[in-house]
Amino acid sequence: MSLSALYFLFLKYGFLCFGGGYVLIPLMIDDFINQRGLISQEAFGNLISIAQLTPGPVGINAATFIGFTQHGVAGAVLASLGVITTSMILASGASYYVTKWKDSFPVKALLTGIRPAALALVFYAVVLFLGMSVLTPEVPLVQTVKFLCTGKNLFPADLHFSFPGLLICIVTILLLKKTKISTTWLILGSAVAGALICR
Amino acid sequence: METEKMDGEKETFCTVLPLWKKLFLLFFTFAKIAALVVGGGLAILPVVEETFSRKYKLLSSEDLLDMAALVQTVPGIIAGNAAAFVGMKVAGYPGVIASVIGVILPSVTVITLIAAFFPGLKAENPYVLGAFAGVKACITGLIIVTALKLFSKTVKGVYEGLAFAIYLIVMLFFKVNAAYVILSSIPVGFLYSWFLVVRMKKDRGEEK
Numbered sequence: 001m002s003l004s005a006l007y008f009l010f011l012k013y014g015f016l017c018f019g020g021g022y023v024l025i026p027l028m029i030d031d032f033i034n035q036r037g038l039i040s041q042e043a044f045g046n047l048i049s050i051a052q053l054t055p056g057p058v059g060i061n062a063a064t065f066i067g068f069t070q071h072g073v074a075g076a077v078l079a080s081l082g083v084i085t086t087s088m089i090l091a092s093g094a095s096y097y098v099t100k101w102k103d104s105f106p107v108k109a110l111l112t113g114i115r116p117a118a119l120a121l122v123f124y125a126v127v128l129f130l131g132m133s134v135l136t137p138e139v140p141l142v143q144t145v146k147f148l149c150t151g152k153n154l155f156p157a158d159l160h161f162s163f164p165g166l167l168i169c170i171v172t173i174l175l176l177k178k179t180k181i182s183t184t185w186l187i188l189g190s191a192v193a194g195a196l197i198c199r
Numbered sequence: 200m201e202t203e204k205m206d207g208e209k210e211t212f213c214t215v216l217p218l219w220k221k222l223f224l225l226f227f228t229f230a231k232i233a234a235l236v237v238g239g240g241l242a243i244l245p246v247v248e249e250t251f252s253r254k255y256k257l258l259s260s261e262d263l264l265d266m267a268a269l270v271q272t273v274p275g276i277i278a279g280n281a282a283a284f285v286g287m288k289v290a291g292y293p294g295v296i297a298s299v300i301g302v303i304l305p306s307v308t309v310i311t312l313i314a315a316f317f318p319g320l321k322a323e324n325p326y327v328l329g330a331f332a333g334v335k336a337c338i339t340g341l342i343i344v345t346a347l348k349l350f351s352k353t354v355k356g357v358y359e360g361l362a363f364a365i366y367l368i369v370m371l372f373f374k375v376n377a378a379y380v381i382l383s384s385i386p387v388g389f390l391y392s393w394f395l396v397v398r399m400k401k402d403r404g405e406e407k
Contacts, residue, residue: 015274018378050313053331055234056306057278064303064310076311080303087279092295094269095287105392111265113388116359117381118268120366122346125241126339127371133336165336172340183249187235187337194333195326 001038001070003078010063010082017059017086024059024083032066039069059083133165164197216255221290222297224255229282229301236278237334241267243281245341248348257289260352272381278302358391 001009009031013024025048032039051061060080067079101107168190175181216224228250236242244267251258258266270280282302286294354360366384369375 014276017276018274053327054309054313056309057233057276057302059276060279060303060306061310064306065314068311068314073311076307080307083276084279084299084303087275087283088295088299090273091270091275091280091283092287094273095284098265099288109389109392110385111388112392113384113386114268114381115261115264115353116362117366117384118264119349119353119363120370120380121271121377122241122244122267122349123367124370124377126342126346128240129335129339129342133332133339165332168333168336169340172337173344176341176344183246183341184231184235186341187334190333190337191330194336195330198329198332
């Protein structure tokens with residue numbers, strides 16, 4: 001696959017990506033494993049587990065990995081740029097026009113409608129994250145991907161309560177409220193704490 | 200030192216920072232988000248809130264909510280959409296470029312290194328899994344704090360409270376997709392705004 005074809009394929013993924021990078025994974029499986037046979041199923045499965053356990057959004061991680069297997073570092077950079085081009089056009093455009101016309105009736109009405117829904121989304125994210133950290137299924141990563149791909153089984157039958165998870169969550173809230181500690185240190189600290197107690 | 204020109208209303212709210220500092224802030228914050236924040240979706244919100252809203256007062260809580268809604272409605276990777284949205288809001292097109300480079304840099308470096316040098320790496324180390332569980336628990340706490348803060352700033356009346364409760368129930372118990380909730384909230388917003396305008400006109404009419 002040529003570099004430009006790689007870029008445009010990932011550009012297409014960007015446009016098809018509604019609601020986060022997990023949506024792209026079935027598309028990528030279909031393109032790269034089933035149709036083109038460029039990557040083995042095992043290598044791809046391995047990629048997904050690494051993509052979740054390395055820094056970076058899953059969609060961009062997957063783009064970087066596939067790009068690298070095709071064209072080395074240039075492929076990695078171009079595939080990542082391809083998948084993010086949509087954001088650079090549409091999300092920045094939305095940001096620009098919402099700010100520009102914020103006093104006009106249609107934009108005001110639009111935002112009046114959207115804001116309570118957005119708040120509901122934030123609270124929904126709280127529930128999702130509680131499901132990933134405090135109340136977790138036996139195989140959390142698999143369940144999370146399954147849920148995000150299909151929207152089913154948010155709370156599977158084999159849930160178990162994670163006391164260390166709850167502890168870290170509560171300590172984080174208290175530290176954030178009572179001290180001026182930055183989120184960076186909270187995240188790094190809980191990574192260390194998690195490595196020691198969440199096993 | 201060159202400062203960004205801003206219109207009168209914004210000036211009262213924004214901290215005036217030189218453009219290079221805004222660009223650096225955008226790049227650094229989104230690189231940090233991409234490198235540290237695990238779990239996808241709105242996990243980015245607490246760090247964006249901390250840096251751009253609480254510390255530098257470049258975004259209001261309304262801006263944060265607009266971001267939360269738009270990044271999930273517009274197609275694209277959520278972290279990328281958030282980077283482009285905030286970059287544009289804070290520093291225009293140069294801001295978009297700075298924050299987008301920040302978002303992809305950690306992935307490109309880390310994944311390239313893994314693919315080049317440890318192609319057979321498997322993520323099964325219990326310490327690594329534990330560290331990620333810890334970070335997710337921490338982000339849960341951060342999002343709870345942000346969510347409550349946004350709640351107290353947004354819900355000011357019956358309309359916001361009722362709409363919020365209905366949307367949340369519909370998503371949690373009827374598994375309605377977030378994008379549909381956002382889309383269906385738009386006509387509701389128009390109806391409510393129209394109702395407000397009509398009521399205002401009526402009030403004025405009665406005064407005369």
